[in-house]
Amino acid sequence: MNTLLARARRGEPLDDIGIIDVHGHLGRIGCSAPCAAPDEMIDEMDRLGIESVIVSHSRCISTRPDEGNVQVLQAMRAHPGRILGYVIVHPRSAEWVEGQMTRYVERGFTGLKLHNANGFPYTDDAYRPALAIANERHMPVLLHTWGQPEVLAECRTLAERYPDATLLLAHAGVANEPGYIELAKNAPNVMLDVAVSRGWRGLVQRLVEAVGAHRVIWGSDTFLLGQAHQLGKVLGAGISDEDKVKILSGNARRVLDRVNARRRQS
Amino acid sequence: MTVRLIDAYTGFGGIAPGEREHLPLDEMRAYLAELDIDGALARTVPEDMERDWLSANDILYRLCGEHDGLIPCPVLIPPTAGDYPPEHEQVDRALAGGAGAVQLRPKADNWPILDWVCRPLIQALQERRVPVFLHERDLPLADVPFGDAHSGVPLAAAADLAGAYPDLPIILAGFHYSLMRTLLPLMRTFRNVHMTTGYNFAVHRGLEHLVRELGPEQILFGTGFPVAEPAMYVTQLMYADIADDARAAIGSGNLDRLMKGIVR
Numbered sequence: 386m387n388t389l390l391a392r393a394r395r396g397e398p399l400d401d402i403g404i405i406d407v408h409g410h411l412g413r414i415g416c417s418a419p420c421a422a423p424d425e426m427i428d429e430m431d432r433l434g435i436e437s438v439i440v441s442h443s444r445c446i447s448t449r450p451d452e453g454n455v456q457v458l459q460a461m462r463a464h465p466g467r468i469l470g471y472v473i474v475h476p477r478s479a480e481w482v483e484g485q486m487t488r489y490v491e492r493g494f495t496g497l498k499l500h501n502a503n504g505f506p507y508t509d510d511a512y513r514p515a516l517a518i519a520n521e522r523h524m525p526v527l528l529h530t531w532g533q534p535e536v537l538a539e540c541r542t543l544a545e546r547y548p549d550a551t552l553l554l555a556h557a558g559v560a561n562e563p564g565y566i567e568l569a570k571n572a573p574n575v576m577l578d579v580a581v582s583r584g585w586r587g588l589v590q591r592l593v594e595a596v597g598a599h600r601v602i603w604g605s606d607t608f609l610l611g612q613a614h615q616l617g618k619v620l621g622a623g624i625s626d627e628d629k630v631k632i633l634s635g636n637a638r639r640v641l642d643r644v645n646a647r648r649r650q651s
Numbered sequence: 652m653t654v655r656l657i658d659a660y661t662g663f664g665g666i667a668p669g670e671r672e673h674l675p676l677d678e679m680r681a682y683l684a685e686l687d688i689d690g691a692l693a694r695t696v697p698e699d700m701e702r703d704w705l706s707a708n709d710i711l712y713r714l715c716g717e718h719d720g721l722i723p724c725p726v727l728i729p730p731t732a733g734d735y736p737p738e739h740e741q742v743d744r745a746l747a748g749g750a751g752a753v754q755l756r757p758k759a760d761n762w763p764i765l766d767w768v769c770r771p772l773i774q775a776l777q778e779r780r781v782p783v784f785l786h787e788r789d790l791p792l793a794d795v796p797f798g799d800a801h802s803g804v805p806l807a808a809a810a811d812l813a814g815a816y817p818d819l820p821i822i823l824a825g826f827h828y829s830l831m832r833t834l835l836p837l838m839r840t841f842r843n844v845h846m847t848t849g850y851n852f853a854v855h856r857g858l859e860h861l862v863r864e865l866g867p868e869q870i871l872f873g874t875g876f877p878v879a880e881p882a883m884y885v886t887q888l889m890y891a892d893i894a895d896d897a898r899a900a901i902g903s904g905n906l907d908r909l910m911k912g913i914v915r
Contacts, residue, residue, distance in 0.1 A: 390685070390686075390882065393882070393885070393886050393889060393890075394686060394687055394885060394889060395652055395653070395889070396652050396654075396889035396890055421855070421856070428892075429855075429856070429892075432890060432892060433890050582827075582828055582851055582853035583850060583851050583853075583878065583879060584850075584853070584879050584880045584883045585878070585879070585880070586876065586877055586878060586879055586880045586881070587880070588880070589880070607855050608855045609828075609854070609855060610828070610853045610854065610855060611853060611854060611855045611856060611857065611887060612855070613886050613887050613889075613890035613891065614853045614883050614884070614886065614887040615853070615883070616883075616886050616890075617880060617881075617882035617883030617884065617885060617886035617887065618880040618882065618883050620882050620886060621682075621685075621686070621880050621881060621882020621883065621885070621886075622880070622882075
């Protein structure tokens with residue numbers, strides 16, 4: 386047997402399918418996770434066979450997100466094409482948010498990451514300029530979610546308001562699995578990011594059966610969670626290798642291709 | 652690379668509210684085969700609706716005995732209410748049934764880890780060097796530094812037990828990935844404390860950190876089936892940046908050593 390799972394069982398790097406991790410972090414997370422340097426991230430990716438990772442800085446749930454953006458930019462420049470960046474913002478004002486988004490998109494960031502631990506809904510007016518830029522540039526917007534119906538409702542509002550952005554719902558299925566499925570079915574620009582520590586048995590298979598493999602996308606939540614651990618939920622899912630490759634690689638590539646195509650146009 | 656794996660934290664045969672059928676043994680055996688896992692230390696899971704552990708344990712012994720590589724991990728209970736056999740009899744029965752470890756569920760079975768409640772049972776287990784599983788959710792909430800989100804962190808109770816019974820192998824299971832800050836010094840202080848990876852030991856390079864700080868001897872591969880997707884713990888171990896002998900020890904060697912230490 387030489388399936389992806391069999392290869393992983395032998396510990397072989399899966400370096401021939403172009404794995405892209407759409408949910409990574411730099412910086413300290415706090416949950417006893419190590420604060421690894423970008424070089425260590427690359428070492429880990431090489432051992433597993435991961436081509437690239439899109440990261441945001443952990444300061445997205447803290448003060449001074451601008452300092453986090455600077456660190457992500459440095460990592461992107463140190464590892465071009467391997468480490469890509471999400472801009473993080475705090476909704477202190479629409480002007481400030483627009484300034485950050487513009488500054489870092491011009492420097493090559495790939496998307497936007499929002500986290501609601503700051504007490505603001507994703508529909509907050511101060512986020513509008515960043516979301517408008519993401520929409521105009523066909524970028525992915527990674528949204529922290531935990532199954533709450535009111536948060537999924539906010540995501541649905543954004544999906545309708547910004548139809549050219551791709552909304553990646555982080556931790557899809559951690560709770561309220563039907564809510565995620567319903568949202569993905571009704572919002573074509575929503576994708577389900579399966580980064581969850583517990584990794585409920587059968588979750589990936591159920592999501593694929595409900596919305597199709599083309600709408601499920603792999604993120605690990607590294608440096609909080611281990612990429613090696615999070616790969617297993619896709620590799621062990623009861624789906625075809627073809628669908629596993631879509632989730633681990635093809636879908637993210639499609640998202641990035643849209644960003645790059647738009648860049649070339651402008 | 653080939654690494655022999657024994658799943659130290661899995662099970663079958665139980666049922667949860669809302670389910671029409673119990674979890675079949677074949678479902679567990681199917682993933683063991685798919686992931687090339689040689690055997691399993693099996694509990695009765697889901698545990699939600701089980702109340703009669705004597706009967707459940709007997710079923711577990713019988714079904715495990717019918718299949719190579721399956722080792723039962725029964726539940727033992729202090730018999731202080733008169734509803735279970737005496738401590739030594741429970742231990743004898745477990746070992747006669749082929750048990751490779753036992754599980755204690757203080758919270759679920761309504762008893763605290765206090766010496767004056769459970770000393771005869773713990774002593775009986777220590778005399779025979781029987782490994783004891785403690786799951787995070789089954790321990791009383793002795794301290795709750797992390798709040799409701801993680802349903803309490805009763806590591807202090809496990810530490811008290813480990814300190815009072817240094818020859819009792821204790822295996823912690825189901826601890827949240829954020830507990831490294833506490834888990835590591837606990838395992839460093841009490842070398843009879845072990846942990847199993849399944850489930851939710853998901854932290855980035857967590858295995859590497861533990862092996863670097865403690866060596867591999869106190870870590871057991873486990874999947875957390877049927878809650879977790881078992882392959883996560885296979886990929887975690889197989890891709891870990893650790894020496895192959897450490898990988899082999901975690902994969903099955905440490906559990907083999909603990910089970911060989913049982914005085915049967």
